[in-house]
Amino acid sequence: MRECDFSIGRFEDIAIVGLGVIGGSIGGALMQKGFENVWGIDIDQGIIDTGVKRGLVSGGSTEAGEIIPKADLVIICLYPHDTVEFIKSHMDIFKKGAVITDVSGIKEGLIDQIESIMRSDLEFVGGHPMAGSESQGVNHAYSSMFEGANYIITPCKSNTKRAIMKVEALAGQIGCTNITRLSPGEHDRAIAFTSHMPHIVALALMSMGSPECLKDFMGTSFKDATRVAQINSRLWGELFMENKENVAHQIQKMQESMEVIKQAIINSDESELEKIMDTASARRGEIC
Amino acid sequence: MRECDFSIGRFEDIAIVGLGVIGGSIGGALMQKGFENVWGIDIDQGIIDTGVKRGLVSGGSTEAGEIIPKADLVIICLYPHDTVEFIKSHMDIFKKGAVITDVSGIKEGLIDQIESIMRSDLEFVGGHPMAGSESQGVNHAYSSMFEGANYIITPCKSNTKRAIMKVEALAGQIGCTNITRLSPGEHDRAIAFTSHMPHIVALALMSMGSPECLKDFMGTSFKDATRVAQINSRLWGELFMENKENVAHQIQKMQESMEVIKQAIINSDESELEKIMDTASARRGEIC
Numbered sequence: 001m002r003e004c005d006f007s008i009g010r011f012e013d014i015a016i017v018g019l020g021v022i023g024g025s026i027g028g029a030l031m032q033k034g035f036e037n038v039w040g041i042d043i044d045q046g047i048i049d050t051g052v053k054r055g056l057v058s059g060g061s062t063e064a065g066e067i068i069p070k071a072d073l074v075i076i077c078l079y080p081h082d083t084v085e086f087i088k089s090h091m092d093i094f095k096k097g098a099v100i101t102d103v104s105g106i107k108e109g110l111i112d113q114i115e116s117i118m119r120s121d122l123e124f125v126g127g128h129p130m131a132g133s134e135s136q137g138v139n140h141a142y143s144s145m146f147e148g149a150n151y152i153i154t155p156c157k158s159n160t161k162r163a164i165m166k167v168e169a170l171a172g173q174i175g176c177t178n179i180t181r182l183s184p185g186e187h188d189r190a191i192a193f194t195s196h197m198p199h200i201v202a203l204a205l206m207s208m209g210s211p212e213c214l215k216d217f218m219g220t221s222f223k224d225a226t227r228v229a230q231i232n233s234r235l236w237g238e239l240f241m242e243n244k245e246n247v248a249h250q251i252q253k254m255q256e257s258m259e260v261i262k263q264a265i266i267n268s269d270e271s272e273l274e275k276i277m278d279t280a281s282a283r284r285g286e287i288c
Numbered sequence: 289m290r291e292c293d294f295s296i297g298r299f300e301d302i303a304i305v306g307l308g309v310i311g312g313s314i315g316g317a318l319m320q321k322g323f324e325n326v327w328g329i330d331i332d333q334g335i336i337d338t339g340v341k342r343g344l345v346s347g348g349s350t351e352a353g354e355i356i357p358k359a360d361l362v363i364i365c366l367y368p369h370d371t372v373e374f375i376k377s378h379m380d381i382f383k384k385g386a387v388i389t390d391v392s393g394i395k396e397g398l399i400d401q402i403e404s405i406m407r408s409d410l411e412f413v414g415g416h417p418m419a420g421s422e423s424q425g426v427n428h429a430y431s432s433m434f435e436g437a438n439y440i441i442t443p444c445k446s447n448t449k450r451a452i453m454k455v456e457a458l459a460g461q462i463g464c465t466n467i468t469r470l471s472p473g474e475h476d477r478a479i480a481f482t483s484h485m486p487h488i489v490a491l492a493l494m495s496m497g498s499p500e501c502l503k504d505f506m507g508t509s510f511k512d513a514t515r516v517a518q519i520n521s522r523l524w525g526e527l528f529m530e531n532k533e534n535v536a537h538q539i540q541k542m543q544e545s546m547e548v549i550k551q552a553i554i555n556s557d558e559s560e561l562e563k564i565m566d567t568a569s570a571r572r573g574e575i576c
Contacts, residue, residue, distance in 0.1 A: 130507035
């Protein structure tokens with residue numbers, strides 16, 4: 001079998017379920033790459049109309065039944081619980097051989113649920129594009145969102161090479177340059193640190209009771225550290241709850257990490273403080 | 289006396305002591321505004337040459353004695369301890385009536401030391417432009433660094449209206465749009481939160497022992513939260529140590545703020561978590 005058999009054909013039918021900022025941006029990226037059958041499914045016809053007008057999808061419907069039965073690739077861009085619900089309630093109408101993927105920020109519990117109900121002639125391969133926006137909705141979608149971003153794919157034992165490589169092809173087509181595979185459990189442990197912790201930190205900072213006129217006294221470092229405090233509380237409530245052990249463990253580690261710095265400052269331990277800063281600085285230099 | 293008497297004359301001699309990324313950027317902004325006598329002082333002639341070549345200063349010298357005696361306005365862009373040392377060791381040669389200011393991120397201890405040695409025919413007015421760069425040196429200076437930034441001025445009792453307004457005029461000329469006055473002590477308390485805490489958070493995150501291949505699993509939120517972990521450890525060591533009580537207090541508050549979130553997650557208290565997120569989100573929306 002040739003390598004290119006695993007890619008996504010230009011005329012394949014691709015369904016995007018949920019035309020929010022992520023779904024819309026994926027659609028836009030695919031449309032820009034010349035895919036001709038990118039179909040949006042959303043509960044709101046106005047959102048589909050906007051998606052078509054903005055060139056994010058070829059067309060769409062509020063009726064999943066009009067699109068799902070023909071789709072070779074289904075990209076579900078809903079909240080985690082809704083992702084499971086959508087797959088469950090449309091199980092009978094997916095096209096034989098279709099590959100289904102998602103964009104959810106948690107994986108293990110979600111995939112366990114999906115695997116337990118999946119038809120044997122379909123495959124679900126979890127995916128997590130590591131980019132996003134603190135703004136919501138189709139109006140904030142843009143086709144370059146994933147340019148150069150990381151994309152984690154979380155195959156499970158039942159996945160075939162064909163299905164995994166199809167989702168990898170999707171990641172590449174939307175612009176991701178760093179596509180890696182992790183088990184669902186490894187994904188959730190890694191993400192508790194790299195994604196959930198920056199959000200916890202931003203929330204904690206904004207919860208601290210700002211000094212009078214915070215607006216007047218902050219600089220770029222505060223703005224950057226708190227950008228993601230403008231959060232979608234329904235989505236992030238689900239993500240935190242579904243990953244609670246890992247997130248709680250990371251918060252504990254972060255508190256301990258801050259304690260080491262606090263003690264160095266209180267004890268005027270300048271060499272310890274310098275070591276912490278030089279190590280952090282070198283690490284940060286390595287990752288970007 | 290007319291209001292404009294407090295401003296900075298186009299032909300006044302302005303000295304910038306230390307042509308680093310901050311000093312160079314201030315010089316560049318003043319040059320762009322048409323000031324004709326902006327003089328750099330640095331220990332390295334090569335840096336002065338670069339500053340002149342890049343249009344950041346009109347000229348300069350490695351000998352402070354060639355510039356300080358003629359300067360009407362002296363902007364000291366050195367590390368906090370060096371700022372005090374520079375003023376101390378050049379006290380005899382400042383021009384009568386000169387206004388001296390700085391850009392240091394801590395104020396109370398610094399200003400106490402400076403005030404105690406200041407000649408009666410000079411004035412020191414503390415200033416803190418709230419912008420910067422994680423990159424160091426004259427090559428990273430750029431004239432638009434302070435466009436739209438905050439600038440805190442920390443007058444003390446002995447300062448005249450003339451001197452304070454001169455430093456305010458400087459802040460406005462380099463592009464700051466939000467210029468406020470605080471006492472040195474109020475400044476240090478506010479900054480422990482708005483500036484020192486984002487740096488502590490970035491350091492703590494980068495100290496946590498990154499999971500394997502952090503590079504592959506992070507998104508924009510992690511990058512933004514850790515940008516300032518690439519830190520100038522000598523400068524920040526001084527800032528943390530000079531503001532240790534306030535910084536330690538803020539770290540404690542941050543640990544407690546994270547504890548509240550951790551408990552809500554552990555206890556699956558979804559309504560508490562939602563309240564925290566919605567409050568943080570609304571506050572963040574207000575300040576930017």
